[in-house]
Amino acid sequence: MVKSVTYSNSPLLATRTPVWRSKLIMIIFFLGFTIICFRAIWVQFIGNDFFLHQGDIRYTRTVNHLPMRGNILDRDGRVLASSAPAKSIWADRKQAKPSQEELQVLAALLEIDSKDLEKRLSNVRAGNFVWLKRHIDFSLAEKIASLKIKGIYERLEHKRHYPLGAAISQVVGFSNVEGRGQEGIELNFESELSGFPGLRRVLKDRLGKVIAEVGEEVAPINGSDIQLSIDSTIQHYTYQKISEAVIKNKATSGSAVVLDAMTGEVLALANYPSFDPLDRNHSSFANSRNTAVVDSFEPGSAIKPLAMGAALQLKKLTPLTTFDTRPGVLNYQGSRISDVGNFGVLTAREIITKSSNIGMVKVADLMKPEEMWHMYSLLGIGRKPEIEFPGASGGRLRHWHNWRPVEQATMAYGYGLSMSLLQLATAYTAIAGDGRLRPAYLLKNSKPPESVRVFSEEVAEELRNMIWLSGGAGRKNARANTEGYSVGGKSGTTRKLIDGVYQRGSYRSWFVGMSPISDSYSKIIVAVMIDEPRAGKYYGSAVAAPIFNSVISESLRLMGYQPDTIIERGKQNSD
Known part of the structure; x- marks a missing residue:
């Protein structure tokens, strides 16, 4: 049997503890306390930047104040694009657990299928945040807020509006749902229109709700307005006429350009078909292209006055120089070139009036390739225009070193080179x-680009006389006659080049001209192109000239120019 030992008589207590051991324990406790105190001082006073930063990461947020996007205005200050406040609805997937009844009501208000809405709210793997609908009006947002569904929130944003809709959408372009320009002027002037966002530092709780503001607020800087040279009234009228012509002629598309001839300002750029910038889901990408600016085509006979001007400027001929175009067919360098009839012997003036291809080939033969190339280059062919629009086409003009003789011949009547409308x-x-080329531009308040001398004043006057005979006073293009205003112009009809082959039955119809032609300086230039008319008529004088007639007369009236003549309307002649 083991003898019991009381606690007070324990031999362990009788053993004397070394002094150094107790001192060691005290030292350890003292060092630990010192380290803890030093760490507390470091965290609170010396090295607190790191911990403050970590706290900011978890609870402090920088909230952007969206600036108001700048307006796009026409030359008279009428709004072409503007922004207005709108509400957007979003959800926190962790919080949003609506009942089936609430889900049905919310889906109906948002015009979303209830099953699709439920799927979007339950897809937690995609994150907590999800947009439900962007840019709704305030009354609808109030109805949604009145449901008081947990986890459904709203945010103030800005929605873009386009008052002229499809009539100018290919010029103005559009911005996406985030307010960033995607096409046209909206894209080209994104930095000026977008402005700079404001900043606000806030504290948020674990649910993401703002509980306090931190620091000073930086106010947003709204975007600048952009004023175009476009006249919205002329633009709308031109779009209406070009759309009517495309439908009437069963054409693929159509375009028209209206320029101020004295400054180069663009007054209208219209294309059809177009698109609604607020309903892009039902429009094709092709409809968003500003065809008049970004696409190039062979101009056909519309280039003949320019080629004739080159020869006159180079003093290769006079207006009365004669050319034998008999018998209406010419074999040139192995190629067959023909006129629509046997015009016989023609003066240089009559070549333009009759629109003789053979005559223009003989005119081109008088010029050296480098001379003709230089004159065409001065006219901007083959060079990208410096207009304030993204993707503007420079057309195509091969260097004269690479020309074959037949190419120089065909370029005189508009084949073998290309240019935009x-x-x-x-x-x-x-x-x-006065013979100076005035580059086109789109900004109202910008400094006009430098003009370029191409023709002498005498040559320019002679060319106006030639296109007056061809476009206004002559028989051939009598459809271009405009009541009250003298006009001059030139039609063109080209076969379309598809897969390297000129197609029969597939045409582009052109007319370009100016008015009033009786003045020393015409005021307005209008160019029209109809692509693939299929209603029977396809000549430019029959398809494009009537649109020219309507647009140029209305433009002159709207700009306050008084009629300079009275044209008696009689029986109209066809090509």
């Missing part, structure tokens, strides 16, 4: 007044 209208500014 805007380039063609711009080239005619060299005819409209």
Whole structure:
């Protein structure tokens, strides 16, 4: 049997503890306390930046104050694009657990299928935040807020509005749901229109709700307004006429350009078909292209006055120089070139009036390739225009070193080179007044680009006389006659080049001209192109000239120019 030992008589207590051990324990406790105190001082006073930063990461947020996007205005200050406050609805998937009844009501208000809405709210893997609908009006947002569904929130944003809709959408372009420009002027002037967001530092709780503001608020800087040279009334009228012509002629598309001949300002750029910038889901990408600016085509006979001007400027001929075009067919360098009839012997003036291809080939033969190339280059052919629009086409003009003789011949009547409708209208500014080409531009308050001398004043005057005979006073293009105003112009009809082959039955119809032609300086230039008319008529004088007639007369009236003549309307002649 083991003898019991009381606690007070324990031999362990009788053993004397070394002094150094107790001192060691005290030292350890003292060091630990010192370290804790030092760490507390470090965290609170010396090295607190790191911990403050970590706290900010978890609870402090920088909230952007969206600036108001700048307006796009026409030349008279009328609004073409503007922004207005709108509400957007979003949800926190962790919080949003609506009942089936609430889900049905919310889906109906948002015009979303209830099953789709339920799926979007339950997809937690995609994150907590989800947009339900962007840019709704305030009354609808109030109805949604009145449901008081947990986890459903609203945010103030800005929605873009386009008062002229499809009539100018290919010029103005559009911005996306985030307010960033995607096409047209909206894209080209994104930095000026967008402005700079304001900043606000806030504290948020674990549910993401703002509980306090931290620091000073930085106010947003709204975007700047952009004023265009476009006249919205002329633009709308031109769009209406070009759309009517496309439908009437069963064409694929159509475009029209209206320029101020004295300054180069673009007054209208219209294309059809177009698109509604607020309903892009039902529009094709092709409809968003500003065809008059970004696409180029062979201009056909519309280039003949410009080629004739080159020969006159180079003093290769006079207006009365004669050319034998008999018998209406010419074999040139192995190629067959023909006129619509046997015109016989023609003067240089009559070549333009009759629109003789053979005559233009013989005119081109008088010029060296480098001379003709230089004159065409001065007219802007083959060079990208410096207009304030993204993707503007420069057309195509091969260097003269690479020309074959037949290419120089065909370029004299508009084949073998290409240019946009805007380039063609711009080239005619060299005819409209003193012989200087005035580059087209779109900004109202910008400094006009430097003009370029192409023709002498005498040559420009002679060319105006030639296109007056061809476009206004002559028999061939009598459809271009405009009551009250003298006009001059040139039609063109080209076969379309598809897969390297010129197609029979597939045409582009052109007309470009100016008015009033009786003045020393024409005021307005209008260029029209109809692509693939299929209602029977396809000549430019029959399809494009009537639109020219309507647009140029209405433009002159709207700009306050008084009629300079009275044209008696009689029986109209066809090509």
